[in-house]
Amino acid sequence: MSVSRVEITPKSLGKPSIRERLANLFQEIRANKVAYLFLAPYAIIFLTFVVVPVGVSIGLSFTHYNMLEPPVWIGWSNYIRLFLMDDVFLIAVKNTLVYAFITGPLSYIACFIFAWMINELKPKLRALLTLLLYAPSISGNVFLVWTIIFSGDSHGYINGFLLRFGITPEPIQWLQDPRFILPIIILVVLWLSLGTSFLVFIAGLQGVDSTLYEAGAMDGIRNRWQELWYITLPSMRPQLMFGAVISITQAFTVSQHAIALAGFPSTDYAARTVVTHLIDYGNVRFEMGYACTIATVLFVVMLITQRLVQKWLRNIG
Amino acid sequence: MELRLGRSRLNRTLGGDIILFLVLLVTAIFMSFPLVYTISNAFKPLNELFLFPPRLFVRNPTLDNFRDLFVLMSSSWVPFSRYAFNTLLITLLGTGGHVLLGSMAAFALSQHKFPGGKLFFNVVVISLMFAPQVTAIPNYLIMSRLNWVDTYLSVIVPAWGMSLGLYLMKQFMDQVPKALLESARIDGASEFRVFWSIVMPIVKPAWLTLIILSFQQLWGQTGGQFIYSEHLKPLPYALQQIVAGGIARAGVAAAVSLVMMIVPISIFILNQSRVVETMGASGIKE
Numbered sequence: 001m002s003v004s005r006v007e008i009t010p011k012s013l014g015k016p017s018i019r020e021r022l023a024n025l026f027q028e029i030r031a032n033k034v035a036y037l038f039l040a041p042y043a044i045i046f047l048t049f050v051v052v053p054v055g056v057s058i059g060l061s062f063t064h065y066n067m068l069e070p071p072v073w074i075g076w077s078n079y080i081r082l083f084l085m086d087d088v089f090l091i092a093v094k095n096t097l098v099y100a101f102i103t104g105p106l107s108y109i110a111c112f113i114f115a116w117m118i119n120e121l122k123p124k125l126r127a128l129l130t131l132l133l134y135a136p137s138i139s140g141n142v143f144l145v146w147t148i149i150f151s152g153d154s155h156g157y158i159n160g161f162l163l164r165f166g167i168t169p170e171p172i173q174w175l176q177d178p179r180f181i182l183p184i185i186i187l188v189v190l191w192l193s194l195g196t197s198f199l200v201f202i203a204g205l206q207g208v209d210s211t212l213y214e215a216g217a218m219d220g221i222r223n224r225w226q227e228l229w230y231i232t233l234p235s236m237r238p239q240l241m242f243g244a245v246i247s248i249t250q251a252f253t254v255s256q257h258a259i260a261l262a263g264f265p266s267t268d269y270a271a272r273t274v275v276t277h278l279i280d281y282g283n284v285r286f287e288m289g290y291a292c293t294i295a296t297v298l299f300v301v302m303l304i305t306q307r308l309v310q311k312w313l314r315n316i317g
Numbered sequence: 318m319e320l321r322l323g324r325s326r327l328n329r330t331l332g333g334d335i336i337l338f339l340v341l342l343v344t345a346i347f348m349s350f351p352l353v354y355t356i357s358n359a360f361k362p363l364n365e366l367f368l369f370p371p372r373l374f375v376r377n378p379t380l381d382n383f384r385d386l387f388v389l390m391s392s393s394w395v396p397f398s399r400y401a402f403n404t405l406l407i408t409l410l411g412t413g414g415h416v417l418l419g420s421m422a423a424f425a426l427s428q429h430k431f432p433g434g435k436l437f438f439n440v441v442v443i444s445l446m447f448a449p450q451v452t453a454i455p456n457y458l459i460m461s462r463l464n465w466v467d468t469y470l471s472v473i474v475p476a477w478g479m480s481l482g483l484y485l486m487k488q489f490m491d492q493v494p495k496a497l498l499e500s501a502r503i504d505g506a507s508e509f510r511v512f513w514s515i516v517m518p519i520v521k522p523a524w525l526t527l528i529i530l531s532f533q534q535l536w537g538q539t540g541g542q543f544i545y546s547e548h549l550k551p552l553p554y555a556l557q558q559i560v561a562g563g564i565a566r567a568g569v570a571a572a573v574s575l576v577m578m579i580v581p582i583s584i585f586i587l588n589q590s591r592v593v594e595t596m597g598a599s600g601i602k603e
Contacts, residue, residue, distance in 0.1 A: 025432055028431065028432050029431070029432060031431075032430075032431035034425075034431075034508045035425040035429035035431045035434070036423060036425070036431065038421045038424055038425035038429075038508070039421070039422045039425040039426065039434075039437070041418050041421065041422075041508065042418040042419060042421065042422035042477070042478060042483060043422065043437065045418070045474060045475070045478030046441065046444075046478040046480070048459060048478070049456065049459065049474070049475040049478050050444050050452075050478055050479075050480065051440065051444065052455065052459065053452035053455035053456045053459065054444060054447045054452060056452075056455035056458075057447070057451045057452050058457060060451075067454065102494055104408070114341075114344070117337050117340065117341055119336060120329075120334070121338075122342075123590070123593045123594055124590075126412075126585065126593045127589050127590040128591050129341055129345055130589050130593070131582070131585060131586060131589065132345040132348055132349040132352070133341075133344065133345055133348050133349075134348075134585070135348050135349045135350075135351055135352040136348055136350075136351055136535060137332075137450070138578065138581055138582060138585060139351040139352060139355055139574075139578055140537065140574070140577065140578070141574075142351035142354060142355055142574070143351070145350070145351065145354055148347055148371060148407075155463075178523055187327050191347075191348070194348065196481075196530055199526045199529060199589075200485060200523075200526060202522075202526075202589075202592065202593070203489070203522035203523055203525070203526040203592055204489070204522075206522045206592060206593065207489070207492060207520075207522060213328075217328060221328060221330050222328060223330075223333075224328055224329060225335060226328075227328050238489065238491050238492060239488055239489075240490035241488065242484060242485060242488045245442060245445060245446075245484070246445075248446070249445050249446055253448060271420065273446055278448060278450055278451065282450055282451055283450075288451070288454065291450070291451050292451050293449040294430070294448075295447065295448040295450070298447055298448060299443075299447050302446040303446060306442075306443075306446070
């Protein structure tokens with residue numbers, strides 16, 4: 001029994017010196033030569049085209065940079081200006097948080113529920129329904145039909161309906177009225193939400209070991225809900241984590257659809273999000289340093305959210 | 318309580334199945350709206366296209382829009398087949414490289430423990446969260462340093478290094494039991510063989526899905542930022558130019574939307590039907 005306890009070697013007695021540690025590290029790297037070879041092609045491209053540009057952008061957030069003259073170092077000035085002097089940024093933050101906390105969890109849950117429901121069907125029907133539910137994500141700009149549905153004149157579908165039944169005396173300016181802009185964008189974003197995570201969940205469900213379900217039935221699982229909670233969800237942790245990261249990314253970066261539906265800039269900044277604020281400074285005002293500051297702040301907020309969600313997902317099942 | 322192991326579907330009630338199916342059906346009708354709308358629009362004559370409010374279904378279907386599109390395509394300065402070739406090249410090489418390199422890296426990170434591996438993986442995941450709008454300038458500087466501006470490389474190679482593929486493949490490979498790989502190694506299989514003949518078949522649903530996602534993204538690539546020569550431009554760019562002809566081209570624009578959708582949807586159907594076929598075949602997960 002005591003064998004496992006007598007592994008006291010001189011190395012583990014005190015802290016190893018830097019030289020020893022370096023030698024160890026070198027040895028480990030040599031032992032894993034194959035793994036590094038597998039990683040290298042991807043790693044080189046990823047570092048060049050993703051890490052370096054992101055690093056440069058974070059660096060630029062500490063400069064004044066108008067894209068014509070070379071950047072000038074100004075320290076934390078951009079950050080101070082962003083938090084203390086930019087009123088519109090506060091509106092953008094408020095809107096973004098509303099979008100993120102409504103569309104993020106809802107679209108995440110919808111992706112999973114629908115993937116799980118589809119998985120109950122027979123394979124041929126499964127493939128067809130997957131296509132139909134995924135349709136909004138594959139058909140590019142077709143979401144613009146929503147501008148016809150919510151059109152502000154009396155010919156828009158919803159206004160036409162409301163007028164015919166006398167619910168409203170005059171057409172409602174859906175996409176110009178700050179009270180309606182936010183809910184409409186949320187609706188459209190939710191309609192578009194069965195995308196990447198949805199497909200990944202479907203793929204993940206194919207891999208759940210079917211013998212687990214039989215074993216579960218013997219252990220007293222009585223209905224599909226118990227099966228979902230005790231077997232399916234725990235078997236899908238890696239995919240659930242993946243879906244969470246995608247949902248967070250999409251929820252915090254709502255921009256393209258907000259601009260297309262409510263215009264840019266929108267009435268009273270009702271559709272202003274952090275990313276449209278960033279686009280405003282980067283692409284319209286050519287204040288690239290400031291745009292990079294916005295990007296960096298958003299990045300940090302998303303990172304913190306991801307850490308929290310990750311912790312919470314560990315308790316599932 | 319009796320266990321009904323003889324039945325193929327455990328713990329299912331007929332009532333539950335019916336409710337489930339109805340919910341899916343209603344949602345599917347709601348979601349398939351753009352698909353129906355795009356297809357029907359492509360066959361509408363001009364007077365129906367300009368009807369307001371628009372009708373969902375076409376009354377007098379016509380092929381005029383497609384005929385006009387072909388006339389415009391054949392009068393193009395750069396032959397249209399060249400644009401199609403460019404897009405095919407970018408999409409196929411980009412998707413293939415992304416799936417292969419991403420999977421190889423995911424294999425290393427998932428099945429090997431080595432210094433720096435965990436750190437690298439974390440960097441890949443968090444890089445998904447940085448707004449791409451501000452990295453355009455540094456990216457351009459890198460391309461020009463490499464002399465890749467106005468070449469296919471500027472679009473294809475960065476696609477190989479996207480974070481999505483590695484993250485997706487790593488998550489699925491984490492579920493492959495290590496014991497299985499160990500036994501293959503003892504039998505003398507090389508590391509590449511373990512990767513190619515054992516791990517990749519098990520995670521087939523993952524890479525089929527990744528092909529759909531990557532294909533869709535690259536198919537819509539206009540090359541705007543980096544490609545300036547007309548003969549290197551991809552198809553979506555050329556079609557955009559046709560559509561930009563204004564209100565007289567509304568019919569052609571509707572045809573273009575359908576044409577651009579057909580290929581990604583075909584890839585989707587092809588791959589997705591293979592994804593759902595793999596069900597039940599895998600009893601080998603941890």
